[in-house]
Amino acid sequence: MKMNMMKTSAAALAFVATVMVSGTSFAAGDTPRAPAQNWSFNKLFGSFEPAAAQRGFQVYKEVCSGCHSMSLLSYRHLSQLGFSEDEVKAIAASVEVTAGPNDEGEMFERPGIPADRFKAPFANVQAAAAANNGKAPPDLSLMTKARVGGADYVYGLLVGYEEAPSGVEVPEGGNYNKYFPGHVIAMGPPLSDESVEYTDGTKPTLSQHAKDVTTFMAWAAEPEMEARKRMGVKVLLFLLVLTGMLYAVKRKVWENLH
Ligand code: HEC
Incomplete structure (x- = not known):
């Protein structure tokens, strides 16, 4: 009984090791x-x-x-990549977006503005799939x-x-x-x-x-990745300084007891 269990765990371990070493995902064939x-x-x-x-x-x-x-994504997000305000405006204005309704209740076309989301190429998933062999x-x-x-x-x-x-x-x-x-x-x-x-x-x-x-x-x-990493560096620096200060305080407090 014990022997069997050991065999089973050995086989399981070997399997896990094979998966790890070969780096293959079995689900993906x-x-x-x-x-x-x-x-x-x-x-x-x-x-x-x-x-x-x-x-x-x-x-x-x-x-x-x-x-x-x-x-x-909105066009205005592109300014984070170093595009100037005018460049972002021009990029947005290069597409026609459907907006509205206007006072008559009609939808209308207008050039894009930086606050618009990136324009989608198809009106809906069905149209996207129909144009691409059934796969949207x-x-x-x-x-x-x-x-x-x-x-x-x-x-x-x-x-x-x-x-x-x-x-x-x-x-x-x-x-x-x-x-x-x-x-x-x-x-x-x-x-x-x-x-x-x-x-x-x-x-x-x-x-x-x-x-x-x-x-x-x-x-x-x-x-937000860059901001996240910068924050990480600040937190680490802060902890380093805090550690130094706490150590100094500890030495001061214990000074007379040594
Ligand atoms: C002519 C239409 C067309 C163009 C142009 C196109 N794609 Fe695709 N793309 C598709 C279709 C259709 C699928 C779905 C494929 C499927 O599921 O078999 C797809 C799927 C993908 C996927 C998902 C793959 C996955 O793991 O499911 C990625 C990533 C992708 N495309 C990236 C791109 C990038 C980047 C570009 C531009 C360089 C691009 N595509 C241009 C039609 C296109």
Whole structure:
């Protein structure tokens, strides 16, 4: 009896160790985990690189926003990425939004203002699905938080399109992606070299586009990250000083007793 239990626990341990070492998730079948990238914002005191996030917004605007909404963002949030007030106004004004009703009870179109949310490409989920082979493109506001692997997964997904291995049947409207769970994704490869023309001299490669748009999405999912890290540093400094002071007080109080 005891022997059996030991065998069972040994087997369980071996299983856990295999999962940990191989890094595979069994729920996702044979989908490999996207390799970790060197993100500036994942470092202990790291921040979002504003130039990368700005280029990433350009990629989102010119490519992804054709299919994906980012409904939690307003245009005014872009000022946090270093866009000037006038630039934010111009970006907002470049879209037409439906507003109203006016005094006659009619809805009307007007140019966007900084307080508007990012305009969604489709009126509703059904329209989004109908235009994309029955799969609605998900909202990207919190995407880097919503998927296992976070930014590494999103980056891996964007660069992970390849020929299906022989013997694997990809159904009509599907695309083979190394890192998408199950490998068959309804989104065609959205990016390639020179998808977007950068104005700051950065080389417009597929991997650069993917890194930039992922940085932008990571910022969108946690715009308060930098403030949070700065607060962490302040708290640590405060605790350090407090420790020093308490130690000094302790020495003073015990002075005569030693
Ligand atoms: C032509 C439309 C289209 C464009 C353009 C597009 N996507 Fe998608 N995207 C889709 C569809 C459809 C899905 C849903 C795929 C599925 O579930 O099979 C999707 C899914 C995704 C997902 C979720 C994958 C998951 O794990 O569920 C991410 C992340 C994503 N897209 C990022 C992007 C980014 C970043 C861009 C711009 C560089 C982009 N997409 C451009 C149509 C598009």
